[in-house]
Amino acid sequence: MHPDDPSDQKLTAAEPTTGSTERASTERTIGRHRAPEPPRRGARAVLxxxxxxxxxxxxxxxxxxxxxxxxxxxxxxxxxxxxxxxxxxxxxxxxxxxxxxxERTASPTPVSPSPTPTPTPTRAATKKPAPKKPAKPRRPKPVAGLTQAQMDNAKVIVDVGRDLDVPKFGMIIAVATAMQESTLLNYASGVLPESQDYPHQAIGWDHDSVGLFQQRPSSGWGTVAELMRPAFAARAFYLALLEVPGWQDMSLTVAAQTVQVSAFPDAYAQHEDRATEVVEALT
Incomplete structure (x- = not known):
């Protein structure tokens, strides 16, 4: 192209092509302290x-x-x-x-409840209850002017007669005989000191006669210990009466005298009415 072309002239007049290279070289030669660049013009300077x-x-x-x-x-x-x-x-x-x-803490399988053990019966549970003591029979109310002790002895005589199936007349004979012999009291003997070792309610001095019916051990009625028991003495009297032939057809005093062989055979008759009242009250 011709050097006189306007476009070439503009390019040449704008800026030498080697200007940037020279400035970079100048900056490097300055060293550690760079010299401040001169302010630039145009858009680059504005930015x-x-x-x-x-x-x-x-x-x-x-x-x-x-x-x-x-x-x-x-x-x-x-x-x-x-x-x-x-x-x-x-x-x-x-x-x-x-x-x-x-879920982690719970048991994976349900645990069946253990069977309740059967309680072993203890000695106290298996012990049989103690038998109840029989109630004491009520003491009979005294009649016919008797004391309580006399009425208790009369009841023993009547109870023994029932056990032996003795008729009521035989019971009246037995009660009337005891009224005459001992006034229905259990007598010991002053002649037999041994008799006083047993329960008694009075002391007599008619030889060796003891008990409700004043029976003598020396005559074979029984021992002192046996005759001092009212029940034994009444049984001994009944057994002797039952051996008397036709005793039921006899008068009270004859039947009692046949058994007792007393020195006062007619003394028993006076007690018949009172003895009858007592037996009626007890039966």
């Missing part, structure tokens, strides 16, 4: 000025912050759940963990 650089940086930061905020706002509804739902989910998760913990 490198300090106030404009600060404004531009501030604008860029605002744009970036707005973009980040817009991105967060766009993503928030998808990533973050409402507070109530989050609390419910956490509660459900806690329940699941608690259930799993209970």
């Amino acid at each position: 490198t000025s300090t106030p404009l650089r600060v404004a531009l940086a501030t604008g860029v930061s605002c744009c970036l912050g707005f973009a980040a905020y817009a991105g967060v706002r766009d993503d928030t509804p998808e990533r973050k759940e409402p507070l109530a739902e989050a609390v419910a989910d956490r509660a459900a998760l806690a329940d699941q963990r608690a259930s799993r913990s209970l």
